[in-house]
Amino acid sequence: MTFHPINDPPINYQLLSDKIVRWAEQLGFSQVGICDVDLSKHEQPLLDWLDKNYHGDMDYMNRHGLMRARPAELVPGSIRAISVRLDYLPTNAKFAKTLQAKDHAYISRYALGRDYHKLMRKRLQQLGSKISEHCESLNFRALVDSAPILERPLAEKAGLGWVGKHSLLLNKQAGSWFFLGELLVDIPLPLTTTHVDKSISENKCGECVACIKICPTQAIVEPYVVDARRCISYFTIESAAPIPVELRPLMGNRIYGCDDCQLVCPWNIYAKLSLEKDFQQRNNLGNITLLELFSWQEDYFLSTLSGSAIRRIGYQSWQRNIAVALGNAPYSESITRALNLKLETASVFVAEHINWALEQQKLNKVKTLKAGIEVNGELNRDKLNQKLIRSIEKSLPRDA
Ligand code: B12
Ligand code: SF4
Numbered sequence: 460m461t462f463h464p465i466n467d468p469p470i471n472y473q474l475l476s477d478k479i480v481r482w483a484e485q486l487g488f489s490q491v492g493i494c495d496v497d498l499s500k501h502e503q504p505l506l507d508w509l510d511k512n513y514h515g516d517m518d519y520m521n522r523h524g525l526m527r528a529r530p531a532e533l534v535p536g537s538i539r540a541i542s543v544r545l546d547y548l549p550t551n552a553k554f555a556k557t558l559q560a561k562d563h564a565y566i567s568r569y570a571l572g573r574d575y576h577k578l579m580r581k582r583l584q585q586l587g588s589k590i591s592e593h594c595e596s597l598n599f600r601a602l603v604d605s606a607p608i609l610e611r612p613l614a615e616k617a618g619l620g621w622v623g624k625h626s627l628l629l630n631k632q633a634g635s636w637f638f639l640g641e642l643l644v645d646i647p648l649p650l651t652t653t654h655v656d657k658s659i660s661e662n663k664c665g666e667c668v669a670c671i672k673i674c675p676t677q678a679i680v681e682p683y684v685v686d687a688r689r690c691i692s693y694f695t696i697e698s699a700a701p702i703p704v705e706l707r708p709l710m711g712n713r714i715y716g717c718d719d720c721q722l723v724c725p726w727n728i729y730a731k732l733s734l735e736k737d738f739q740q741r742n743n744l745g746n747i748t749l750l751e752l753f754s755w756q757e758d759y760f761l762s763t764l765s766g767s768a769i770r771r772i773g774y775q776s777w778q779r780n781i782a783v784a785l786g787n788a789p790y791s792e793s794i795t796r797a798l799n800l801k802l803e804t805a806s807v808f809v810a811e812h813i814n815w816a817l818e819q820q821k822l823n824k825v826k827t828l829k830a831g832i833e834v835n836g837e838l839n840r841d842k843l844n845q846k847l848i849r850s851i852e853k854s855l856p857r858d859a
Protein backbone atom coordinates (compact mmCIF):
# COMPACT_ATOMS: atom_id res chain seq x y z
CA MET A 460 0.00 0.00 0.00
CA THR A 461 1.31 3.49 -0.86
CA PHE A 462 0.41 6.64 1.11
CA HIS A 463 -0.19 9.85 -0.80
CA PRO A 464 0.09 13.39 0.62
CA ILE A 465 -2.03 14.59 3.53
CA ASN A 466 -5.64 14.61 2.28
CA ASP A 467 -5.45 11.91 -0.38
CA PRO A 468 -6.71 8.49 0.66
CA PRO A 469 -4.08 5.76 0.34
CA ILE A 470 -4.15 3.83 -2.92
CA ASN A 471 -4.14 0.07 -2.80
CA TYR A 472 -2.32 -0.65 -6.06
CA GLN A 473 -2.89 -4.39 -5.89
CA LEU A 474 -6.62 -3.83 -5.69
CA LEU A 475 -6.43 -1.24 -8.46
CA SER A 476 -4.48 -3.62 -10.65
CA ASP A 477 -7.13 -6.35 -10.18
CA LYS A 478 -9.78 -3.81 -11.13
CA ILE A 479 -7.82 -2.77 -14.24
CA VAL A 480 -7.81 -6.37 -15.44
CA ARG A 481 -11.59 -6.54 -14.92
CA TRP A 482 -12.25 -3.18 -16.61
CA ALA A 483 -10.09 -4.12 -19.58
CA GLU A 484 -12.07 -7.31 -20.02
CA GLN A 485 -15.33 -5.39 -19.72
CA LEU A 486 -14.10 -3.06 -22.45
CA GLY A 487 -13.76 -6.10 -24.70
CA PHE A 488 -9.99 -6.67 -24.64
CA SER A 489 -9.05 -10.32 -24.93
CA GLN A 490 -6.26 -10.12 -22.34
CA VAL A 491 -4.32 -7.60 -20.28
CA GLY A 492 -1.01 -7.60 -18.45
CA ILE A 493 1.16 -5.08 -16.62
CA CYS A 494 4.94 -4.76 -16.92
CA ASP A 495 7.76 -2.34 -16.17
CA VAL A 496 9.13 -0.33 -19.08
CA ASP A 497 12.73 -1.51 -19.15
CA LEU A 498 13.36 -2.76 -22.70
CA SER A 499 17.12 -2.21 -22.60
CA LYS A 500 17.88 -5.77 -23.77
CA HIS A 501 16.04 -4.96 -27.02
CA GLU A 502 18.14 -1.89 -27.83
CA GLN A 503 20.93 -3.73 -29.63
CA PRO A 504 18.61 -5.95 -31.77
CA LEU A 505 16.67 -2.84 -32.73
CA LEU A 506 19.85 -0.96 -33.70
CA ASP A 507 21.07 -3.98 -35.70
CA TRP A 508 17.73 -4.14 -37.53
CA LEU A 509 17.92 -0.44 -38.42
CA ASP A 510 21.63 -0.67 -39.36
CA LYS A 511 20.81 -3.37 -41.87
CA ASN A 512 18.15 -1.10 -43.38
CA TYR A 513 15.50 -3.73 -42.79
CA HIS A 514 13.01 -0.91 -42.28
CA GLY A 515 13.32 0.13 -45.95
CA ASP A 516 11.63 3.48 -46.49
CA MET A 517 9.66 3.42 -43.22
CA ASP A 518 11.58 6.50 -42.09
CA TYR A 519 9.50 6.73 -38.94
CA MET A 520 11.24 3.57 -37.68
CA ASN A 521 14.61 5.33 -37.79
CA ARG A 522 13.44 8.79 -36.75
CA HIS A 523 12.99 8.04 -33.08
CA GLY A 524 16.11 5.92 -32.66
CA LEU A 525 16.30 4.18 -29.34
CA MET A 526 13.16 5.86 -28.03
CA ARG A 527 11.29 2.76 -29.27
CA ALA A 528 13.01 0.79 -26.58
CA ARG A 529 12.68 3.58 -23.99
CA PRO A 530 9.03 4.19 -23.23
CA ALA A 531 9.99 6.55 -20.38
CA GLU A 532 11.59 8.89 -22.96
CA LEU A 533 8.48 8.79 -25.11
CA VAL A 534 6.19 9.64 -22.20
CA PRO A 535 8.29 11.08 -19.37
CA GLY A 536 7.44 9.68 -15.98
CA SER A 537 6.08 6.36 -17.28
CA ILE A 538 7.00 3.42 -15.11
CA ARG A 539 4.44 0.80 -16.15
CA ALA A 540 2.83 -0.37 -19.35
CA ILE A 541 -0.65 -1.84 -19.25
CA SER A 542 -0.45 -4.05 -22.31
CA VAL A 543 -3.58 -5.37 -24.01
CA ARG A 544 -4.35 -7.69 -26.88
CA LEU A 545 -7.51 -7.95 -28.95
CA ASP A 546 -8.41 -10.96 -31.11
CA TYR A 547 -9.29 -10.02 -34.69
CA LEU A 548 -9.89 -13.25 -36.62
CA PRO A 549 -13.23 -12.84 -38.41
CA THR A 550 -15.66 -15.70 -38.88
CA ASN A 551 -15.50 -17.33 -42.33
CA ALA A 552 -11.92 -16.20 -42.90
CA LYS A 553 -11.80 -18.58 -45.89
CA PHE A 554 -8.01 -18.43 -46.05
CA ALA A 555 -7.41 -21.47 -48.25
CA LYS A 556 -10.34 -20.78 -50.52
CA THR A 557 -9.20 -17.23 -51.28
CA LEU A 558 -5.53 -18.09 -51.71
CA GLN A 559 -6.59 -20.83 -54.12
CA ALA A 560 -8.79 -18.55 -56.25
CA LYS A 561 -6.14 -16.66 -58.19
CA ASP A 562 -8.60 -14.30 -59.86
CA HIS A 563 -9.82 -13.22 -56.40
CA ALA A 564 -8.15 -10.69 -54.12
CA TYR A 565 -6.48 -11.88 -50.94
CA ILE A 566 -6.66 -9.16 -48.28
CA SER A 567 -5.07 -9.76 -44.90
CA ARG A 568 -7.79 -10.88 -42.56
CA TYR A 569 -7.02 -8.13 -40.05
CA ALA A 570 -8.14 -5.55 -42.59
CA LEU A 571 -11.49 -6.93 -43.78
CA GLY A 572 -13.46 -4.82 -41.32
CA ARG A 573 -13.00 -1.45 -39.65
CA ASP A 574 -9.63 0.06 -38.79
CA TYR A 575 -8.49 -1.28 -35.42
CA HIS A 576 -6.46 1.77 -34.40
CA LYS A 577 -9.40 4.00 -33.53
CA LEU A 578 -11.36 1.29 -31.76
CA MET A 579 -8.45 0.21 -29.60
CA ARG A 580 -7.22 3.71 -28.80
CA LYS A 581 -10.72 4.78 -27.76
CA ARG A 582 -11.03 1.82 -25.42
CA LEU A 583 -7.56 2.39 -23.98
CA GLN A 584 -8.53 6.03 -23.34
CA GLN A 585 -11.65 4.80 -21.54
CA LEU A 586 -9.52 2.46 -19.48
CA GLY A 587 -7.19 5.35 -18.61
CA SER A 588 -10.12 7.57 -17.58
CA LYS A 589 -11.55 4.79 -15.43
CA ILE A 590 -8.20 4.39 -13.64
CA SER A 591 -8.03 8.19 -13.17
CA GLU A 592 -11.33 8.07 -11.28
CA HIS A 593 -9.55 5.97 -8.67
CA CYS A 594 -6.19 7.67 -8.90
CA GLU A 595 -6.47 11.39 -9.53
CA SER A 596 -2.77 12.04 -10.01
CA LEU A 597 -2.52 9.54 -12.88
CA ASN A 598 -0.86 10.54 -16.16
CA PHE A 599 -1.43 8.12 -18.99
CA ARG A 600 -1.02 7.80 -22.73
CA ALA A 601 -2.80 5.32 -24.96
CA LEU A 602 -0.74 3.80 -27.79
CA VAL A 603 -1.71 1.52 -30.64
CA ASP A 604 0.80 0.69 -33.32
CA SER A 605 1.58 4.18 -34.53
CA ALA A 606 3.68 5.39 -31.58
CA PRO A 607 7.42 4.71 -31.57
CA ILE A 608 7.48 1.88 -29.09
CA LEU A 609 8.33 -1.84 -29.26
CA GLU A 610 4.90 -3.32 -28.63
CA ARG A 611 5.75 -7.01 -28.91
CA PRO A 612 8.60 -7.01 -26.38
CA LEU A 613 6.36 -5.03 -23.99
CA ALA A 614 3.47 -7.46 -24.41
CA GLU A 615 5.86 -10.37 -23.89
CA LYS A 616 7.09 -8.77 -20.68
CA ALA A 617 3.52 -8.27 -19.52
CA GLY A 618 2.91 -12.01 -19.91
CA LEU A 619 0.68 -11.91 -23.00
CA GLY A 620 2.76 -14.45 -24.90
CA TRP A 621 6.14 -14.96 -26.56
CA VAL A 622 7.75 -13.63 -29.72
CA GLY A 623 7.73 -16.40 -32.33
CA LYS A 624 10.31 -16.93 -35.07
CA HIS A 625 8.10 -14.94 -37.46
CA SER A 626 8.62 -12.07 -34.96
CA LEU A 627 4.94 -11.85 -34.00
CA LEU A 628 3.57 -12.34 -30.51
CA LEU A 629 2.09 -15.78 -29.91
CA ASN A 630 -0.16 -16.90 -27.15
CA LYS A 631 -0.61 -20.48 -25.99
CA GLN A 632 -4.40 -20.14 -25.79
CA ALA A 633 -4.99 -17.72 -28.65
CA GLY A 634 -2.37 -18.14 -31.40
CA SER A 635 -1.34 -14.85 -33.02
CA TRP A 636 -4.41 -13.31 -34.69
CA PHE A 637 -4.59 -10.33 -32.36
CA PHE A 638 -3.59 -6.67 -32.19
CA LEU A 639 -1.56 -5.09 -29.43
CA GLY A 640 -1.94 -1.80 -27.65
CA GLU A 641 -0.82 -0.26 -24.39
CA LEU A 642 -1.38 2.41 -21.80
CA LEU A 643 1.78 3.96 -20.38
CA VAL A 644 1.19 5.07 -16.80
CA ASP A 645 3.18 6.72 -14.03
CA ILE A 646 1.87 4.72 -11.05
CA PRO A 647 3.63 1.76 -9.40
CA LEU A 648 1.14 -0.95 -10.28
CA PRO A 649 2.24 -4.46 -9.31
CA LEU A 650 3.52 -6.51 -12.26
CA THR A 651 1.12 -9.18 -13.44
CA THR A 652 3.95 -11.43 -14.57
CA THR A 653 4.84 -12.06 -10.96
CA HIS A 654 1.58 -13.90 -10.35
CA VAL A 655 0.49 -15.22 -13.77
CA ASP A 656 1.70 -18.52 -15.18
CA LYS A 657 5.27 -17.70 -16.32
CA SER A 658 5.14 -20.49 -18.89
CA ILE A 659 2.86 -18.25 -20.97
CA SER A 660 5.72 -16.04 -22.07
CA GLU A 661 8.19 -18.91 -22.39
CA ASN A 662 9.21 -19.37 -26.04
CA LYS A 663 7.48 -22.45 -27.40
CA CYS A 664 8.65 -22.47 -31.01
CA GLY A 665 11.06 -25.30 -30.27
CA GLU A 666 12.59 -26.81 -33.41
CA CYS A 667 9.76 -25.58 -35.66
CA VAL A 668 10.72 -23.37 -38.62
CA ALA A 669 7.45 -23.64 -40.59
CA CYS A 670 6.97 -19.87 -40.89
CA ILE A 671 10.50 -19.32 -42.21
CA LYS A 672 10.04 -22.02 -44.84
CA ILE A 673 6.61 -20.97 -46.07
CA CYS A 674 7.28 -17.22 -46.45
CA PRO A 675 6.83 -16.63 -50.20
CA THR A 676 9.50 -13.92 -50.32
CA GLN A 677 11.93 -15.29 -47.72
CA ALA A 678 11.45 -12.19 -45.65
CA ILE A 679 12.19 -13.94 -42.33
CA VAL A 680 15.93 -13.70 -42.82
CA GLU A 681 16.77 -15.40 -39.53
CA PRO A 682 14.64 -16.61 -36.64
CA TYR A 683 12.86 -13.59 -35.04
CA VAL A 684 14.10 -11.14 -37.68
CA VAL A 685 12.04 -9.87 -40.63
CA ASP A 686 13.60 -7.86 -43.44
CA ALA A 687 10.59 -5.61 -44.01
CA ARG A 688 11.76 -4.77 -47.53
CA ARG A 689 11.01 -8.34 -48.59
CA CYS A 690 7.75 -8.65 -46.66
CA ILE A 691 4.55 -8.52 -48.74
CA SER A 692 2.94 -6.58 -45.92
CA TYR A 693 5.56 -3.86 -46.36
CA PHE A 694 5.50 -3.44 -50.11
CA THR A 695 1.71 -3.66 -50.42
CA ILE A 696 0.89 -1.42 -47.43
CA GLU A 697 3.77 0.62 -46.05
CA SER A 698 5.79 1.47 -49.14
CA ALA A 699 4.56 3.93 -51.74
CA ALA A 700 7.43 3.01 -54.10
CA PRO A 701 7.19 0.74 -57.12
CA ILE A 702 7.09 -2.93 -56.10
CA PRO A 703 10.48 -4.52 -56.88
CA VAL A 704 10.08 -6.50 -60.10
CA GLU A 705 11.67 -9.68 -58.70
CA LEU A 706 9.13 -9.75 -55.84
CA ARG A 707 6.02 -9.16 -57.96
CA PRO A 708 5.46 -12.77 -59.08
CA LEU A 709 5.85 -13.91 -55.45
CA MET A 710 2.90 -11.80 -54.31
CA GLY A 711 0.33 -14.01 -56.03
CA ASN A 712 -3.10 -12.54 -55.33
CA ARG A 713 -2.13 -10.86 -52.03
CA ILE A 714 -3.07 -7.23 -52.58
CA TYR A 715 -3.03 -5.97 -48.99
CA GLY A 716 -0.74 -7.57 -46.41
CA CYS A 717 0.04 -11.23 -45.99
CA ASP A 718 -0.90 -13.89 -43.44
CA ASP A 719 1.17 -16.85 -44.63
CA CYS A 720 3.66 -17.06 -41.75
CA GLN A 721 0.76 -17.14 -39.29
CA LEU A 722 -1.26 -19.59 -41.34
CA VAL A 723 1.32 -22.37 -41.01
CA CYS A 724 1.95 -21.71 -37.35
CA PRO A 725 0.69 -24.68 -35.31
CA TRP A 726 -0.30 -22.39 -32.44
CA ASN A 727 -3.09 -20.85 -34.50
CA ILE A 728 -5.09 -24.03 -34.02
CA TYR A 729 -5.98 -22.40 -30.70
CA ALA A 730 -6.93 -19.02 -32.15
CA LYS A 731 -10.27 -17.62 -31.03
CA LEU A 732 -12.70 -15.95 -33.39
CA SER A 733 -13.12 -12.24 -32.78
CA LEU A 734 -16.23 -11.13 -30.95
CA GLU A 735 -15.97 -7.64 -32.45
CA LYS A 736 -18.60 -6.66 -35.00
CA ASP A 737 -16.14 -4.09 -36.36
CA PHE A 738 -13.64 -6.79 -37.37
CA GLN A 739 -16.10 -8.81 -39.45
CA GLN A 740 -15.70 -8.36 -43.18
CA ARG A 741 -17.42 -5.45 -44.89
CA ASN A 742 -18.12 -4.82 -48.57
CA ASN A 743 -17.58 -8.51 -49.33
CA LEU A 744 -13.81 -7.89 -49.19
CA GLY A 745 -13.11 -11.49 -48.21
CA ASN A 746 -14.58 -12.88 -51.41
CA ILE A 747 -14.18 -10.42 -54.24
CA THR A 748 -12.57 -10.63 -57.67
CA LEU A 749 -9.50 -8.63 -58.63
CA LEU A 750 -11.34 -7.30 -61.66
CA GLU A 751 -14.15 -5.91 -59.56
CA LEU A 752 -11.70 -4.08 -57.29
CA PHE A 753 -9.72 -2.84 -60.28
CA SER A 754 -12.86 -1.24 -61.71
CA TRP A 755 -13.33 0.98 -58.64
CA GLN A 756 -12.88 4.69 -59.39
CA GLU A 757 -11.04 6.81 -56.84
CA ASP A 758 -14.12 8.41 -55.28
CA TYR A 759 -15.74 4.98 -54.94
CA PHE A 760 -12.55 3.60 -53.36
CA LEU A 761 -12.53 6.46 -50.85
CA SER A 762 -16.20 6.26 -49.93
CA THR A 763 -16.46 2.46 -49.82
CA LEU A 764 -13.36 2.07 -47.69
CA SER A 765 -14.19 4.87 -45.31
CA GLY A 766 -13.33 3.62 -41.80
CA SER A 767 -11.10 0.85 -43.18
CA ALA A 768 -7.31 0.69 -42.69
CA ILE A 769 -6.96 -0.05 -46.41
CA ARG A 770 -8.00 3.51 -47.33
CA ARG A 771 -4.76 4.82 -45.83
CA ILE A 772 -2.57 3.35 -48.57
CA GLY A 773 -4.29 5.62 -51.10
CA TYR A 774 -5.70 4.92 -54.53
CA GLN A 775 -2.35 4.81 -56.37
CA SER A 776 -0.91 2.03 -54.19
CA TRP A 777 -4.26 0.26 -54.30
CA GLN A 778 -4.22 0.15 -58.10
CA ARG A 779 -0.51 -0.76 -58.12
CA ASN A 780 -1.17 -3.82 -55.95
CA ILE A 781 -4.19 -5.01 -57.92
CA ALA A 782 -2.38 -4.56 -61.24
CA VAL A 783 0.45 -6.84 -60.03
CA ALA A 784 -2.03 -9.46 -58.79
CA LEU A 785 -3.82 -9.35 -62.15
CA GLY A 786 -0.48 -10.04 -63.80
CA ASN A 787 -0.14 -13.10 -61.57
CA ALA A 788 -3.66 -14.36 -62.35
CA PRO A 789 -4.22 -17.06 -65.00
CA TYR A 790 -4.52 -15.65 -68.52
CA SER A 791 -7.92 -14.23 -69.35
CA GLU A 792 -9.14 -11.90 -72.05
CA SER A 793 -11.21 -9.89 -69.61
CA ILE A 794 -8.08 -9.25 -67.52
CA THR A 795 -6.00 -7.99 -70.45
CA ARG A 796 -8.95 -5.86 -71.58
CA ALA A 797 -9.32 -4.29 -68.13
CA LEU A 798 -5.56 -3.66 -67.88
CA ASN A 799 -5.48 -1.99 -71.31
CA LEU A 800 -8.51 0.10 -70.48
CA LYS A 801 -7.02 1.34 -67.21
CA LEU A 802 -3.79 2.18 -69.01
CA GLU A 803 -5.61 5.06 -70.73
CA THR A 804 -6.19 6.92 -67.46
CA ALA A 805 -3.51 5.53 -65.13
CA SER A 806 -0.68 7.61 -63.66
CA VAL A 807 2.86 6.89 -64.87
CA PHE A 808 3.46 5.05 -61.60
CA VAL A 809 0.48 2.69 -61.96
CA ALA A 810 0.98 2.36 -65.74
CA GLU A 811 4.41 0.82 -65.18
CA HIS A 812 2.82 -1.94 -63.05
CA ILE A 813 0.03 -2.41 -65.60
CA ASN A 814 2.56 -2.86 -68.39
CA TRP A 815 4.36 -5.45 -66.30
CA ALA A 816 1.02 -7.21 -65.70
CA LEU A 817 0.24 -7.23 -69.43
CA GLU A 818 3.61 -8.87 -70.12
CA GLN A 819 2.86 -11.48 -67.47
CA GLN A 820 -0.54 -12.14 -68.96
CA LYS A 821 1.15 -12.79 -72.32
CA LEU A 822 3.46 -15.32 -70.66
CA ASN A 823 0.53 -16.88 -68.84
CA LYS A 824 -1.28 -17.27 -72.15
CA VAL A 825 1.67 -19.16 -73.62
CA LYS A 826 1.68 -21.30 -70.52
CA THR A 827 -1.99 -22.26 -70.90
CA LEU A 828 -1.39 -23.12 -74.53
CA LYS A 829 1.66 -25.26 -73.71
CA ALA A 830 0.63 -26.83 -70.43
CA GLY A 831 3.50 -27.47 -68.06
CA ILE A 832 5.82 -24.70 -69.30
CA GLU A 833 7.36 -22.77 -66.43
CA VAL A 834 7.17 -18.98 -66.18
CA ASN A 835 9.62 -17.22 -63.85
CA GLY A 836 9.92 -20.08 -61.34
CA GLU A 837 6.15 -20.45 -61.18
CA LEU A 838 6.17 -24.19 -60.54
CA ASN A 839 8.10 -23.75 -57.31
CA ARG A 840 5.85 -20.89 -56.28
CA ASP A 841 2.79 -22.94 -56.96
CA LYS A 842 4.16 -25.85 -54.96
CA LEU A 843 4.70 -23.58 -51.96
CA ASN A 844 1.20 -22.13 -52.28
CA GLN A 845 -0.35 -25.58 -52.58
CA LYS A 846 1.61 -26.72 -49.53
CA LEU A 847 0.24 -23.74 -47.60
CA ILE A 848 -3.32 -24.44 -48.74
CA ARG A 849 -3.09 -28.12 -47.74
CA SER A 850 -1.71 -27.14 -44.36
CA ILE A 851 -4.59 -24.68 -43.78
CA GLU A 852 -7.21 -27.22 -44.82
CA LYS A 853 -5.72 -29.83 -42.53
CA SER A 854 -4.88 -27.77 -39.46
CA LEU A 855 -7.35 -24.88 -39.56
CA PRO A 856 -10.55 -26.40 -41.04
CA ARG A 857 -12.79 -23.81 -39.34
CA ASP A 858 -10.90 -20.96 -41.03
CA ALA A 859 -10.06 -22.67 -44.34
C1 B12 B 1 7.10 -1.85 -38.57
C2 B12 B 1 6.04 -2.90 -38.40
C3 B12 B 1 5.86 -3.82 -39.42
C4 B12 B 1 6.86 -3.97 -40.57
C5 B12 B 1 8.10 -4.71 -40.03
C6 B12 B 1 7.77 -6.03 -39.33
C7 B12 B 1 8.74 -6.45 -38.26
N1 B12 B 1 8.79 -7.74 -38.03
O1 B12 B 1 9.38 -5.65 -37.61
C8 B12 B 1 6.01 -4.72 -41.62
C9 B12 B 1 5.35 -3.72 -42.52
C10 B12 B 1 6.76 -5.73 -42.47
C11 B12 B 1 4.94 -5.36 -40.72
C12 B12 B 1 4.21 -6.47 -41.09
C13 B12 B 1 3.24 -7.05 -40.30
N2 B12 B 1 2.74 -6.56 -39.13
CO1 B12 B 1 3.49 -5.05 -38.22
N3 B12 B 1 4.18 -3.68 -37.12
C14 B12 B 1 5.21 -2.91 -37.24
C15 B12 B 1 5.34 -1.99 -36.03
C16 B12 B 1 4.78 -0.62 -36.36
C17 B12 B 1 6.76 -1.86 -35.48
C18 B12 B 1 7.53 -3.20 -35.32
C19 B12 B 1 8.97 -2.98 -34.98
O2 B12 B 1 9.28 -2.22 -34.08
N4 B12 B 1 9.89 -3.62 -35.71
C20 B12 B 1 11.30 -3.47 -35.49
C21 B12 B 1 11.87 -4.76 -34.95
C22 B12 B 1 13.35 -4.63 -34.68
O3 B12 B 1 11.21 -4.97 -33.75
P1 B12 B 1 10.63 -6.39 -33.32
O4 B12 B 1 10.32 -7.26 -34.47
O5 B12 B 1 9.58 -6.14 -32.30
O6 B12 B 1 11.95 -7.00 -32.78
C23 B12 B 1 12.19 -7.38 -31.52
C24 B12 B 1 12.05 -8.90 -31.36
O7 B12 B 1 11.98 -9.57 -32.60
C25 B12 B 1 13.26 -9.21 -30.56
N5 B12 B 1 14.22 -10.13 -31.11
C26 B12 B 1 15.12 -9.88 -32.05
N6 B12 B 1 15.92 -10.92 -32.19
C27 B12 B 1 15.53 -11.85 -31.29
C28 B12 B 1 16.02 -13.11 -31.01
C29 B12 B 1 15.40 -13.87 -30.03
C30 B12 B 1 15.97 -15.20 -29.70
C31 B12 B 1 14.25 -13.36 -29.34
C32 B12 B 1 13.54 -14.19 -28.33
C33 B12 B 1 13.76 -12.08 -29.65
C34 B12 B 1 14.42 -11.35 -30.62
O8 B12 B 1 14.00 -8.03 -30.35
C35 B12 B 1 13.67 -7.11 -31.35
C36 B12 B 1 14.05 -5.73 -30.97
O9 B12 B 1 13.52 -5.37 -29.77
C37 B12 B 1 4.44 -2.78 -34.99
C38 B12 B 1 3.77 -1.90 -33.97
C39 B12 B 1 4.74 -1.47 -32.89
N7 B12 B 1 4.78 -0.19 -32.63
O10 B12 B 1 5.44 -2.31 -32.35
C40 B12 B 1 3.44 -3.53 -35.89
C41 B12 B 1 3.00 -4.91 -35.45
C42 B12 B 1 4.20 -5.67 -35.03
N8 B12 B 1 2.50 -5.50 -36.69
C43 B12 B 1 1.51 -6.31 -36.52
C44 B12 B 1 0.94 -7.07 -37.56
C45 B12 B 1 -0.42 -7.71 -37.28
C46 B12 B 1 1.61 -7.26 -38.78
C47 B12 B 1 1.23 -8.24 -39.91
C48 B12 B 1 0.74 -9.59 -39.44
C49 B12 B 1 0.19 -7.55 -40.83
C50 B12 B 1 -0.23 -8.36 -42.04
N9 B12 B 1 -1.08 -9.37 -41.89
O11 B12 B 1 0.20 -8.08 -43.14
C51 B12 B 1 2.59 -8.35 -40.69
C52 B12 B 1 3.45 -9.52 -40.17
C53 B12 B 1 4.81 -9.62 -40.77
C54 B12 B 1 5.83 -10.21 -39.80
N10 B12 B 1 6.11 -11.49 -39.88
O12 B12 B 1 6.37 -9.45 -38.98
C55 B12 B 1 1.08 -6.38 -35.07
C56 B12 B 1 1.55 -7.70 -34.46
C57 B12 B 1 0.59 -8.37 -33.49
C58 B12 B 1 1.20 -9.63 -32.95
N11 B12 B 1 0.39 -10.63 -32.70
O13 B12 B 1 2.39 -9.72 -32.76
C59 B12 B 1 1.78 -5.08 -34.47
C60 B12 B 1 2.25 -5.22 -33.04
C61 B12 B 1 0.76 -3.94 -34.60
C62 B12 B 1 -0.30 -3.97 -33.51
N12 B12 B 1 -0.41 -2.90 -32.74
O14 B12 B 1 -1.01 -4.91 -33.32
N13 B12 B 1 4.84 -4.72 -39.53
S1 SF4 C 1 3.75 -11.63 -43.72
FE1 SF4 C 1 4.10 -12.92 -45.54
S2 SF4 C 1 5.84 -11.98 -46.59
FE2 SF4 C 1 5.79 -11.13 -44.52
S3 SF4 C 1 7.14 -12.44 -43.31
FE3 SF4 C 1 5.10 -13.32 -43.11
S4 SF4 C 1 4.94 -14.83 -44.74
FE4 SF4 C 1 6.68 -13.52 -45.23
Ligand code: SF4
Binds near residue numbers: 669
Ligand atom coordinates in the same frame (compact mmCIF):
# COMPACT_ATOMS: atom_id res chain seq x y z
S1 SF4 D 1 5.51 -21.43 -37.26
FE1 SF4 D 1 6.77 -22.52 -35.78
S2 SF4 D 1 8.66 -21.32 -35.64
FE2 SF4 D 1 7.14 -20.03 -36.63
S3 SF4 D 1 6.27 -18.85 -34.96
FE3 SF4 D 1 4.96 -20.65 -35.24
S4 SF4 D 1 5.80 -22.18 -33.79
FE4 SF4 D 1 7.33 -20.58 -34.01
